[in-house]
Amino acid sequence: MGTYESKANVGHTVESLDVLQKVPTGIKGFDEITVGGLPRGRTTLVCGSAGSGKTLFALEFLVRGAIDHGEPGVFVAFEETAVELTQSVASLGFDLDDLVARKMLAIDYVHVERSEILETGDYDLNGLFVRLEYAISSVGAKRVVIDSLETLFSALGNEGILRSEFRRLFRWLKDRGVTAIITGERGDGTLTRHGIEEYVSDCVILLEQRVHERVATRYLRVVKYRGTMHGTNEYPFLIHAGGISVVPVTSLGLTHPASDERMSTGVPRLDAMLGGKGIYRGSSVLISGTPGTGKSSLAAHVANSACRRGERCLYFAFEESQGQFVRNMRSIGLDLKPWLDQGRLQFHASRPTLFGLEMHLANMHRLIEAFDPSVVVVDPVTNFAMVATNHEVRAMLMRLVDFLKSRGITAVFTSLTAGGGALEETDVGISSLMDTWLLVQFLEGSGERNRGLYVLKSRGMMHSNQVREFHMGAHGIDLLDVYVGPAGVLTGTARQAQEAKERAEAITRQQEMDRKQRDLARKRAQLEAQILALRAEFEAEEQEVLANLDQDKRRELNLSRDREQMARLRQADPSRQQNGGSAG
Amino acid sequence: MTSPLDGISRDVTSEIWELRLYVAGQTRKSLLALGNLRRLCEEHLAGKYHIEIVDLLQHPQLAEGDQILAIPTLVRRLPEPIRKIIGDLSNTERVLVGLDIRPH
Numbered sequence: 001m002g003t004y005e006s007k008a009n010v011g012h013t014v015e016s017l018d019v020l021q022k023v024p025t026g027i028k029g030f031d032e033i034t035v036g037g038l039p040r041g042r043t044t045l046v047c048g049s050a051g052s053g054k055t056l057f058a059l060e061f062l063v064r065g066a067i068d069h070g071e072p073g074v075f076v077a078f079e080e081t082a083v084e085l086t087q088s089v090a091s092l093g094f095d096l097d098d099l100v101a102r103k104m105l106a107i108d109y110v111h112v113e114r115s116e117i118l119e120t121g122d123y124d125l126n127g128l129f130v131r132l133e134y135a136i137s138s139v140g141a142k143r144v145v146i147d148s149l150e151t152l153f154s155a156l157g158n159e160g161i162l163r164s165e166f167r168r169l170f171r172w173l174k175d176r177g178v179t180a181i182i183t184g185e186r187g188d189g190t191l192t193r194h195g196i197e198e199y200v201s202d203c204v205i206l207l208e209q210r211v212h213e214r215v216a217t218r219y220l221r222v223v224k225y226r227g228t229m230h231g232t233n234e235y236p237f238l239i240h241a242g243g244i245s246v247v248p249v250t251s252l253g254l255t256h257p258a259s260d261e262r263m264s265t266g267v268p269r270l271d272a273m274l275g276g277k278g279i280y281r282g283s284s285v286l287i288s289g290t291p292g293t294g295k296s297s298l299a300a301h302v303a304n305s306a307c308r309r310g311e312r313c314l315y316f317a318f319e320e321s322q323g324q325f326v327r328n329m330r331s332i333g334l335d336l337k338p339w340l341d342q343g344r345l346q347f348h349a350s351r352p353t354l355f356g357l358e359m360h361l362a363n364m365h366r367l368i369e370a371f372d373p374s375v376v377v378v379d380p381v382t383n384f385a386m387v388a389t390n391h392e393v394r395a396m397l398m399r400l401v402d403f404l405k406s407r408g409i410t411a412v413f414t415s416l417t418a419g420g421g422a423l424e425e426t427d428v429g430i431s432s433l434m435d436t437w438l439l440v441q442f443l444e445g446s447g448e449r450n451r452g453l454y455v456l457k458s459r460g461m462m463h464s465n466q467v468r469e470f471h472m473g474a475h476g477i478d479l480l481d482v483y484v485g486p487a488g489v490l491t492g493t494a495r496q497a498q499e500a501k502e503r504a505e506a507i508t509r510q511q512e513m514d515r516k517q518r519d520l521a522r523k524r525a526q527l528e529a530q531i532l533a534l535r536a537e538f539e540a541e542e543q544e545v546l547a548n549l550d551q552d553k554r555r556e557l558n559l560s561r562d563r564e565q566m567a568r569l570r571q572a573d574p575s576r577q578q579n580g581g582s583a584g
Numbered sequence: 585m586t587s588p589l590d591g592i593s594r595d596v597t598s599e600i601w602e603l604r605l606y607v608a609g610q611t612r613k614s615l616l617a618l619g620n621l622r623r624l625c626e627e628h629l630a631g632k633y634h635i636e637i638v639d640l641l642q643h644p645q646l647a648e649g650d651q652i653l654a655i656p657t658l659v660r661r662l663p664e665p666i667r668k669i670i671g672d673l674s675n676t677e678r679v680l681v682g683l684d685i686r687p688h
Contacts (some may be wrong), residue, residue, distance in 0.1 A: 110653060121673055
């Protein structure tokens with residue numbers, strides 16, 4: 001049973017009986033567009049012009065039903081014999097003989113040739129009913145395909161009988177409870193040449209093939225689907241080795257989970273610019289730049305670091321072959337060969353013009369689903385403009401990004417921007433789909449071109465606003481600081497010259513400072529010496545003064561002693577002499 | 585347009601006509617067709633014909649062999665080539681043309 005039914009039952013347990021039940025076709029992408037598949041127990045008309053894939057669509061519905069859903073089927077073929085049918089789908093991996101042998105499929109080839117048949121009066125198509133009934137009961141069929149009923153209009157002449165019999169047939173199929181597909185050839189201005197869409201009221205699907213720029217693309221559209229929501233757009237589809245793949249335009253909503261995990265880009269300095277931890281896992285990264293700026297090399301670093309962590313990486317190259325790419329990366333020190341040998345890196349190189357845009361997209365889907373990588377590189381996306389308009393490329397990228405995000409795969413896209421133009425402008429269309437946008441640009445000056453890398457945006461993280469010089473050497477990519485000064489941004493030799501000049505100036509400045517310091521020390525020493533000399537001089541003077549004072553004192557003492565002696569000699573009154581001495 | 589020589593080149597009298605009528609149950613159309621066929625054979629092929637009636641409701645697997653789609657279908661198995669006539673055989677003129685029987 002399809003997932004749709006269980007989902008519907010969860011939400012509407014009471015109404016579940018009234019809700020239109022659906023049968024998964026098993027055709028990739030189709031069940032998503034129709035939210036479950038074809039209406040159960042009803043007849044669906046699949047119409048389209050010759051070669052649009054009607055028969056294959058119907059047949060895959062039966063094959064998938066038999067193999068994946070255990071529902072046997074009946075194929076009533078008006079145009080091809082069982083043998084022809086079996087042969088034509090063997091290349092798609094459908095083994096009809098095996099299904100027939102296992103009673104999961106009955107093929108009834110109905111051959112009608114107008115020249116062999118003569119009409120003589122009233123008839124009905126009971127023979128067809130009998131055969132259908134017989135085939136259905138022989139395998140217990142739940143699914144029926146009639147391809148294509150309209151052949152009868154050319155084989156039998158009586159349109160009145162045919163129309164009433166067709167009406168009876170559709171009612172009969174409904175009563176039998178089988179889910180049926182009938183195919184019809186596209187008519188002029190009508191869905192089918194004989195207007196049998198008027199009998200089919202439940203579901204009508206239109207297949208078309210259109211050519212743009214000489215590249216053919218198949219489209220599928222659900223014209224009508226009564227009683228249910230469905231995608232109304234034209235969905236591209238392709239027929240490949242595994243059957244039909246319809247590519248839903250978007251994943252029908254922005255519901256993918258966002259990872260908090262960060263992963264390295266393989267360039268440490270770039271990780272540092274991206275908030276120090278690199279890009280978010282499952283995010284989309286756009287690397288844009290003019291030719292030769294190293295976009296592929298940068299992408300290869302991301303791939304290399306993923307492989308080194310033991311993850312798988314799928315690389316879609318639209319400019320270089322695998323051999324050329326491996327050789328070129330080796331020249332900058334990246335050896336991708338071991339990863340290729342170990343199966344961690346898968347390389348798919350093709351020219352964009354090989355087939356249409358949708359084919360590319362469906363092809364990528366298929367390879368991604370088969371390889372289940374953690375990192376996908378598309379190098380470059382701009383080449384798709386060769387096979388489609390910018391609008392189509394943008395729509396395709398949106399679908400690819402949505403698909404990758406829903407699977408948590410980190411995507412790296414490179415984008416070639418035309419030289420000379422406004423670089424950022426040309427990428428605006430696709431940049432809005434991207435979480436991280438790196439721009440690698442040539443910075444010209446003083447006779448050389450050097451690469452500068454900017455982080456134009458990076459959602460959900462603090463990122464550097466600085467320009468870094470993007471240098472590719474023998475050991476991979478390195479990011480260097482650029483010189484930003486009054487003379488502008490300097491890179492390469494100009495930066496080196498500027499740096500040398502700055503170094504010289506710095507040395508001169510240092511020397512000057514040293515000299516000044518030495519001067520100061522000397523001055524201080526001089527001053528201190530002077531101070532010492534002055535102090536010595538002062539001290540000498542002081543001693544001299546003190547010595548003189550002492551002499552004076554002693555002389556004074558001698559004088560007074562002399563006076564006393566003289567007084568004693570004159571025999572003067574000692575007390576009076578004493579008083580007079582103290583007063584004097 | 586048939587040339588006068590056609591009647592001569594075919595020796596009607598020496599052949600056995602093997603006719604098979606496919607029906608699906610006893611419907612009005614089937615009975616009508618069978619009645620028309622018997623009358624026609626008696627008129628033009630008396631004693632030289634053999635009619636087999638196949639009811640697909642009982643033998644549905646037989647429908648594939650003669651590529652039967654419309655009911656009723658009359659198949660002229662012999663003389664060769666095989667010819668198919670569908671309908672209730674009410675248009676005698678067309679049945680005779682279809683079976684390639686010259687009216688006497």
